Amino acid sequence: MDQNEIFKVLASIVGEEDVTIDPVELLAYSSDASQLKAVPVAVVRPENKEEVAEILKFADENRIPVTPRGAGTSTAGQSLAYKNGILMDMVKMDKILEISLKDRIAVVQPGVIYGELNKELRKYGYCFPPDPGSAIACTVGGMVGNNASGIRAVKYGATVDHVLGLEVVLPGGKIIRTGGRVWKSSSGYNLTRLLVGSEGTLGVFTEIILKITPIPKYVALIVPVFEKFDQSLEAATEITNAGIMPSAMEILDDLCIMVMNSFLEEKLPQAEALLFIEVDGNNQKAIIDESNIIKSICEKLGAQQVIQSTDPKRTEELWNLRHTLANLLAKIRGEKMAISSIMDFAVPISQVPEAVREIKALAAKEKRLMAALGHIGDGNVHFGSAINVEDPKEREAATKFSRQAAEAIIKKYGGTLTAEHGLGQAKSHLVMLEHGETIELMRGIKRVFDPNNIMNPMVMGLTEIPEDEYVYMPGAK
Numbered sequence: 001m002d003q004n005e006i007f008k009v010l011a012s013i014v015g016e017e018d019v020t021i022d023p024v025e026l027l028a029y030s031s032d033a034s035q036l037k038a039v040p041v042a043v044v045r046p047e048n049k050e051e052v053a054e055i056l057k058f059a060d061e062n063r064i065p066v067t068p069r070g071a072g073t074s075t076a077g078q079s080l081a082y083k084n085g086i087l088m089d090m091v092k093m094d095k096i097l098e099i100s101l102k103d104r105i106a107v108v109q110p111g112v113i114y115g116e117l118n119k120e121l122r123k124y125g126y127c128f129p130p131d132p133g134s135a136i137a138c139t140v141g142g143m144v145g146n147n148a149s150g151i152r153a154v155k156y157g158a159t160v161d162h163v164l165g166l167e168v169v170l171p172g173g174k175i176i177r178t179g180g181r182v183w184k185s186s187s188g189y190n191l192t193r194l195l196v197g198s199e200g201t202l203g204v205f206t207e208i209i210l211k212i213t214p215i216p217k218y219v220a221l222i223v224p225v226f227e228k229f230d231q232s233l234e235a236a237t238e239i240t241n242a243g244i245m246p247s248a249m250e251i252l253d254d255l256c257i258m259v260m261n262s263f264l265e266e267k268l269p270q271a272e273a274l275l276f277i278e279v280d281g282n283n284q285k286a287i288i289d290e291s292n293i294i295k296s297i298c299e300k301l302g303a304q305q306v307i308q309s310t311d312p313k314r315t316e317e318l319w320n321l322r323h324t325l326a327n328l329l330a331k332i333r334g335e336k337m338a339i340s341s342i343m344d345f346a347v348p349i350s351q352v353p354e355a356v357r358e359i360k361a362l363a364a365k366e367k368r369l370m371a372a373l374g375h376i377g378d379g380n381v382h383f384g385s386a387i388n389v390e391d392p393k394e395r396e397a398a399t400k401f402s403r404q405a406a407e408a409i410i411k412k413y414g415g416t417l418t419a420e421h422g423l424g425q426a427k428s429h430l431v432m433l434e435h436g437e438t439i440e441l442m443r444g445i446k447r448v449f450d451p452n453n454i455m456n457p458m459v460m461g462l463t464e465i466p467e468d469e470y471v472y473m474p475g476a477k
Contacts, residue, residue, distance in 0.1 A: 001062055001064070003021050003041055003042065004021070006021075006041055006042050006064065006086070007019055007021045007042055009058055010042060010044045010055065010058075010086070013044075013046075013051055013054045013055055013058070014044055014045065014046055014047065014051050014055075018044065018045040018046070018047070018092070019042060019043070019044050019045075020042065020043045021041070021042050021043075025043065026039050026040055026042075026043065027039065029043050029069075029072075029081070029087050029089070030080065031072070031080075032069075032072040032073065032074045032075075032077060032078075032079045032080055033072065033073045033074055033075045033134070034074060034075050034076055034077040034080075034424065034425075034426055035387070035389045035470070035473065036077035036080055036425060036426060036470075036471075036472040036473060037080070037472055037473060037474055038077075038080035038081055038082045038472050039081075039084075040067075040080075040081035040084075040085060040086060040087035041064070041081070041084045041085060041086060042086050042087070043086075043087045043088075043089055044086060044087070044088055044089070045088075045089045045090075045091055045092050046088065046090070046092065046093065047092045047093065048093070048206075049167065049169060049175055049206040049207070052088070052169045052204050052206055053169050053173040053174070053175055054173065055086070055088065056169055056170070056171050056172065056173050056203075056204065056454075057172055057173030059086060059171070059454050060171045060172045060173070060452055060454055063452055063454060064085060064086055064454060065081065065082065065083045065084070065085030065086065065454050065455075065456070065457050066081075066085055066086045066087075066088055066171075066204075066454055066455060066456070067079065067080060067081045067082070067085055067086070067087050067088065067200055067455075067456045068088045068090060068110075068141070068145070068200045068204045068205070068456070069087055069088060069089050069090065069142075070090055070110065070111065070138060070139030070140075070141050070142030070143075070145070071113070071134070071137045071138050071139050071142060073134035073137055073138045073142065074142070074146065074421070074422070074424060075326075075342050075344075075421050075424075075426070076146075076418070076421050076422050076423060076424025076425065076426040076427055076459075077424040077425040077426045077459070077472065078145065078146060078199045078200060078422055078424040078425075078456065078459055079142070079200075080425070080472070082425065082456075082457055082458040082459075082472065083457055083458065085454075085457070088204065090109075090110045090111040090139065090141055090204075091111050092111065093109040093110055093111040093141075093206065094109060094111035094112050094113070094139075095108070095109045095112070096108050096109075096112055096117060096120055097109065097207070099120070099121065099124065099126075099212075100181075101124055101126070103181055104126075104211060104212050105164060105181055105209055105210060105211060105212060106121065106128065106209075106210045106212050107207065107208070107209050107210075108140050108207075108208050108210065109141075109206065109207060109208070110139060110140060110141020110142075110144070110204075110205045110206065110207075110208060111139050111140075111141060112139060112140045112141075113136075113137065113138070113139055113140075114128070114132070114134075114135050114136075114138050114139065114140055114143060115135050115136045115137075117140060118135075121212055122215065125214055125215050126212040126213060126214055126215060127212065127213055127214075127215050128140075128162060128210055128212055128213070129152050129156035129157075129162070129213050130143065130148060130149045130150055130152065130153055130156065130157070130158055130159050130162065131149075131150040131151045131152040131153075131248075132148045132149065132150035132151075132420070133150055133151075133322075133323050133324070133325070133326060134323075135150070135323060136323070140208055140210070141205050141208065143159045144159055144163055144166070144195075144196050144205055144208055145196075145197070145198065145199055145200050145205070145422075146159075146197060146199060146420070146421065146422040147159050147160050147196050147197030147420070147422070148420055148421075148422075149375075149380075149419070149420040150375065150420065151248045151250060151319070151322070151323075151375060152247050152248050152278075153375060153378055153380075153420070154245075154246060154247070154248060154249055154375060154377035154378040155245050155246065155247045155248070155280075155377075156213060156247070158420065159196060160193055160196040160197065161211075162210050162211045162212075162213075163179070163192060163193075163196050163208060163209070163210060163211075164179050164180065164181060164182065164183065164192070164209045164210065164211055165177065165178060165179030165180045165181065165192060165208075165209035166178050166179060166192055166195055166196075166205055166207070166208055166209070167205070167206045167207035167208075168195060168202075168203040168204065168205055168206065169203055169204045169206055170202070170203045170449060170450075171203065171449070171450045171451075171452060171454050171455055175206070176203075178191040178192040178195065179191075179192035179209065180209065181209060183211060194445070197422065199422050199423065199424065199456060199459050199460055200455060200456035200459070201446055201449075201450065201455050201456045201457075201459060201460060201462060202445075202446065202449040202450060202455060203449060203450075203455065216247075216280035216281050216282055217281075217282045217284075218280065218281060218282065218283070218284045218287045218310075219247070219278060219279070219280045219287070219310070219312075219315065220278070220279050220280075220287050220288070220290075220291045220308065220309070220310050221276065221277070221278050221308070221309045221310070221314075221315045221318070222275075222277040222278075222279070222291050222294050222295060222298075222306060222307070222308050223268070223274055223275065223276055223277070223306070223307040223308075223309070223318075224274060224275050224277070224294075224295070224298035224299075224303040224305070224306045224307075225268075225269045225271045225274045225303060225304055225305040225306070225307070226271055226272060226273045226274060226275075226298075226301075226302060226303055226304065227271055227272060227302065227304050228272050228273075228302065229253060229254075229272040229273040229360070229372075230353065230357065231273070231301050231302040231303070232251055232272075232273035232274065232275055233251070233273075233352060233353035233356055233357070233376075234301050234353055235275065235297060235298045235301045235303065236249060236251065236275060236352065236376045236377065237349065237350065237352060237353060238297050238301060239277070239294055239297055239298075239377075240349055240377065242293065242297060244279070244290055244293060244294065246277050246278055246279050246294075246377055247278045247279060247280040248276065248277070248278040248375070248377065249275060249276070249277050249278075249375070249376055249377030250275065250276040250277075250322060250373065250374065250375060250376065250377075251273060251274075251275055251372065251373060251374060251376040251381065252273065252274055252275075252276070252322075252325075252373050253272065253273050253371060253372040253373065254270070254271065254272050254273065255329070255369075255371040256325060256329070256371055256372075256373050257269075257270055257271065257273075257274060258270065259325065259328050259329055260318075260321050260322075260325065260328070263321055263328070264317070264321070266314070269304075269305055271304065275298070275376070276318065276319075276322060277294055277377075278315075279291060279294070291308055295308065325373060326342060326382075326384060329371050329384055329386070342382055342383075342384045342421065343382065343383045343384075343402060343405060343406075344374070344380060344382050344418050344419050344420055344421045345359075345380070345381060345382075345383070345405070345406070345409045345415055345416065345417065345418075345419065346378070346379045346380040346381070346415055346416050346418075346419035347379050347381075347409060347413040347414065347415035347416075348379060348413070348414055348415070349378070349379045351379070351413040351414065351415070352376060352379055352381065354413070355381075355408070355409060355412075355413045355415065356372060356381055358408055358412075359372075359383055359405050359408065359409075360372060362401070362404060362405060362408070363383070363385075363401070366397070366401060368385055368397075368401060369385060369386065370383055370384065370385045371383070371384045371385075375419075375420075378419075379415075379419075380419035380420065383405065385398065385401075389470060389473050390474070395468070395470045395473070396468075398469075398470075399429075399467075399468035399469060399470065402430070402469065403429075403430065403433075406430045406433055406434075407433060410433050410434050411433070416434060417430055417431070417433070417434050422459075422460075423459065423460045423461065424459050424460070425458050425459050425466070425469070425471070425472060426469040427469065428458070428459060428460055428461040428465055428466060429461075429465060429466045429467060429468050429469055429471075431460065431461030431465060432461070432465065435461075439461060439462075442460070442462060443462050443463075446462050458472075
């Protein structure tokens with residue numbers, strides 16, 4: 001079908017005002033937070049599950065690819081319409097349908113913004129805790145699609161640990177429900193957990209049932225400062241081994257500290273590394289005791305200074321900067337260039353120090369300017385480089401580096417390619433390193449849900465595996 005025919009059919013389903021084929025608008029939808037590009041044939045904004053079902057029925061019958069999209073905060077290219085497909089913007093399905101304190105659940109549509117949901121839950125003393133870096137913008141549907149997590153996953157878990165049930169529209173238009181309002185079930189295959197993290201490859205979420213968590217009464221922030229990066233790695237491992245469960249434990253290297261200080265009036269000490277460690281709970285004495293234990297461990301392992309704070313304004317200021325750090329790190333290159341190569345590897349906690357040392361050494365050997373940051377408390381460390389994606393030599397070098405790093409993380413340390421950002425298209429060239437023959441089982445599952453392969457093709461390596469992460473780039477070969 002040509003573009004005008006697709007427009008007419010979609011307009012008959014949702015109305016002309018909620019479909020666009022305008023080239024300028026399509027160009028705006030051709031990007032997300034990755035550096036990849038893909039221009040959709042049309043953008044459609046459904047308002048309810050019935051409209052979603054009609055769109056998917058039409059697309060399946062005509063073999064037109066469909067990609068559901070939340071806020072477009074994906075760093076791996078999951079929210080782009082590859083192969084001239086339809087982009088389904090879930091922006092109009094943004095209702096909080098129910099908050100039940102008796103059942104401790106929230107029922108939401110996929111377009112609800114994470115930060116707005118938590119603002120509403122806070123009125124009742126509750127939260128949805130994963131806290132990704134894009135918290136102020138990302139949608140709950142996008143979080144479920146990518147099994148997102150973030151700063152507080154070390155204690156509270158990833159998105160999958162909070163999703164109890166889903167309403168999903170399958171290719172062809174069939175509407176199903178998985179899970180429900182109960183916190184536990186051993187009934188049949190757990191299709192809810194299968195769909196969480198499926199990156200839009202199996203269907204479109206139209207309703208999400210979330211478990212909600214009481215907000216702790218007391219919070220403290222401990223910031224140990226280390227002269228040597230290695231000391232911070234050892235301290236993070238030792239704190240975990242001491243049986244302490246922080247609500248957050250972040251590592252920031254010297255580049256990250258430098259960038260954050262450029263935005264702070266009250267500067268952080270400049271050093272090779274520091275940790276942001278947050279402890280929370282409902283017993284103030286326990287929080288103080290844990291803070292002091294952490295301080296003692298860090299001092300023993302060489303912290304030159306340990307800053308402790310219970311000031312909510314200072315804590316919020318530091319966490320807000322940490323949330324936006326991936327974007328702020330564009331300053332390290334000095335060319336208004338975003339961090340375009342973000343690796344969110346994770347390894348077993350005991351392997352963190354050695355694995356991080358190896359990746360940093362590999363970067364230093366290649367004279368690669370690279371920042372190290374991330375959620376070190378659960379073994380998830382991010383490595384970010386500002387790549388000029390318009391330069392073929394830089395793209396080639398970045399692809400080589402990411403493969404070398406991935407091989408070390410997976411084969412040597414038993415880690416994973418992605419702890420929270422998902423595979424998308426950007427990491428699908430590495431999928432065989434981690435999954436090998438089991439990728440065929442995943443492809444089999446995809447065929448059951450999506451026999452005509454219309455749902456978000458080109459992500460996760462489920463249909464084809466590209467040679468590198470820069471396939472969908474202007475000028476990329």
